[in-house]
Amino acid sequence: MHENSDSVVDVGNWVNLTGFEPGAEEEKIYIVDDAAAQPAELKVGKSSPLAQALLGKQVGDEFSFQTPAGNVQLTVTATGQP
Template identity: 45%
Template sequence: MATDKVFPMTQAGKEKLEQELEQLKSVKRKEVVERIKVARSFGDLSENSEYDSAKEEQAFVEGRITTLENMIRNAKIIEEDAISGDSVSLGRSVTFVELPNGDEETYTIVGSAEADPFEGKISNDSPIAKSLIGKKVGDQVSVQTPGGEMSVRITSIN
């Protein structure tokens, strides 16, 4: 039997997933069931776009619930003392400057379950994170991205 994937995450990340799961189970699921009931009342299901739409949403919600339950069940919490030190690691924030004279950027490296680039949280599986993990302040790092290779210099790690 295959082993389940482990999802490294912060305690805050796990709590956020638990809140989303609770919302889906207690509110969203009921809303979708109600939509299906209403759509059924419109008659012929074979030509009922409301019904089809509600069933698609139900499939999405149930799939997301299953995914979240699996992620929470297989969560590995990043302990605060495990992220101490002076090198880039999971759970730490890293600031770097694109070279030769680019913009400064800051990201927190998190597990894939809580990654959100718009909030400055990148997955430890991302090309940037993979290139930065284990490096120290002052290190110049070459990062492979979909847009090509870029060089960065790490300016701080928190």
């Protein structure tokens, strides 16, 4: 666990992201253990490419992520414990 778990993305956190689609609202996802992953409910397994890209990021961090539709620039806007 990180020292400042309220602002650093870790397993068990929810994460708000912007950037999946231009002008779209934030997406809220949950990073969970792989056995609890349910993509339809936006619960992403910790071994997934998106979770791996997010772990350790902080609120305000921007990063590139490759989706099936192409590369997107995502921003972490909030994170916390459920």
